[in-house]
Amino acid sequence: MNALTRRAVVVTAAVSMALTMAACGKTGDKSDSAGKGRTIGLLLPDVVTARYEKFDKPLIEAKIHELCKDCRFTYDNASGDASKQAQQVNSMITRGVKVLIVDAQDAVGIRSSVQKAVDRGIKVVAYDRLAQGPVSAYVSYDNEKVGELQGRALLDALGAKATPSSDIVMINGDDADPNAAQFKAGAHRVLDGKVKIAYEQSGLWKDTVANQKVTAAITQLGGKNIVGVYSANDTMAGGISTALKGAGISVPLTGQDADLAAVQRILTGAQTATVYKAPKPEAYLTAEIAVDLVNGKPFSSVTDTTVKSGSGDSVPAKLLTAVSVTKADVEDVVVKGGLYTAAQICTADFVQACKDAGIQ
Template identity: 35%
Template sequence: MFPIFITMICSFVMLLGCADTSEKKIKIGLSISSLRVERWPKDRDIFVEEAEKLGAEVIVQSADEDVNKQNEQAENMITQGVDVLVVIPQDSIAAAQIVKAAHAEGIKVIAYDRLIRDSEPDLYISFDNERVGYLQAEYLIRHKPKGNYFLLGGDPGDNNAQLLREGQLRALQQAIDNGDIQFVADQKHWAVDWDPRDALNKTEQVLTQTNNQIDAVVASNDGTAGGVIQALEGQNLDGKVLVSGQDADIAACQRIVKGTQTMTVYKPIKQLAKEAAHAAVALAKGETVQNANQTVNNGVVDVPSILLTPIQVDKDNLDEVVIKDGFHTREKVYQTQ
């Protein structure tokens, strides 16, 4: 009887030991500035699927382009006990509050696609946005080496918009110095919240001010490019004025086929979202993040960074790059369904 009793006690202790050493399921908070932009639902779905494959649970919140709402949602996820916060900030400076609140609770923060400034995020993962801007303007200047250029920036509160502008100016600087191109509107126009309607209104203003004398528009993403092209259509200038973009949105790809949008910059978001999911799980486990071999200064620190490579896309390589990668189907792009 006594040996049986001892055996039962040992078995119970072993069971307790197993319970104590079992791994707690990792919980990740994904804070998205908005789901109104076409690409963000894709990022979300790929990220969640990959994180779940790695055994993590993901809580997703969208702030609907509201800075205060995003901060409140992040606080709520911190309260729910997430191990890592992945943040697509609505405002690069305001999101510093999220980083500080998370760090106060020992929670790691990844800045996804947009850098968070004035704080110390644990990782920044994005495409090289200065390079994106360079590719936009470089394509246009190669195809329109002289003329009047209209630079339309993205949201002024988004650090990416500033990086894009740096790259755009770097590509255009030689032509500016040579007097080959002139800026209309003195580089002062930015599309608030990346809103296509704001892009439309500002392009209409500039067209009126210049008596339609515009040769190229450096639009910073595909959404704003759509607003620009709508304004050009009103003056029968669509297809005659070069227009850039980025993100390879389905509408932009259709416009490239049609000839009203000149180019876009494709950013393979499948790779970005999967890398971010793996990085989030690694940080939650206290492991070193693979491929974080670069840094980007955010005004406070050099943030460890993973920067992926963007690709110029026009009508000549649209099939080879965007469709072959599975980002859109050929039927949707060419509207043959």
């Protein structure tokens, strides 16, 4: 082979390689573009409520990947900051999400962000809390019934002490969360006329704030006059329990979410009841709707009712049913239901309480 021929072969090989690499690059670009076209984002409101990071996020992510192998998933948490969540919506838009699942830190304040996302062609699914604005679907529990369960558990625990003159302290959730108003309404429906709501404040879903509010209630009403405390969730119940214990008060105390610490408090008697909202059905149904939306398919088989948001939008919805959990229910509902194992609950400080409740 002479020099001219060798040069031609080298040039031909180089051109061929360049074309091959270019072709590979274009294929990769198309693949990436396709992936971005099937990206689902998730925004959760805070890290204080144990369920969000422990259950909701991993369950939604796993179900999305199960239903859509080539869908991308991206996630942010607002850490209790509504303005931060608004910025995260902007970030999701920049990332090219096609469906955005939002558990709003401030359901009213996020309205403009929802509208902005929809204007960019993004479908928004309201998760657990009904965000205002043009959302495509909503998945949650029947929140007024949750409040009713809490109120009923408190009355049942009070027994004969439940009289129209009995002083109850009521610590509600954050007013920025529409669920808080629904829990409150359901609880009032059961409690009003049966007991006296002598002190009622928002605990903002924070244990520290709830602790401060109950401490103020004890000072105002007198500890011996308080016969029970309604707490809208378990995080706040933790702070309330500490305040009650510090004041030497032992009265019925409600909660919600079946947090591990709450289940342990229930076994020791520091908390009376919680409300268990199984995270898996809520997470899985939401993931199913999101995948249907990203694929341009109808999701009407998942939603079976319609709700109206604070912005007046009619939203297809699925509302699940929660259950009340007392000490007698921990084994059947919590352990056998697969929320926590006996080993997770019955750590060193709770071994005897577990034995007393028949949990081994």
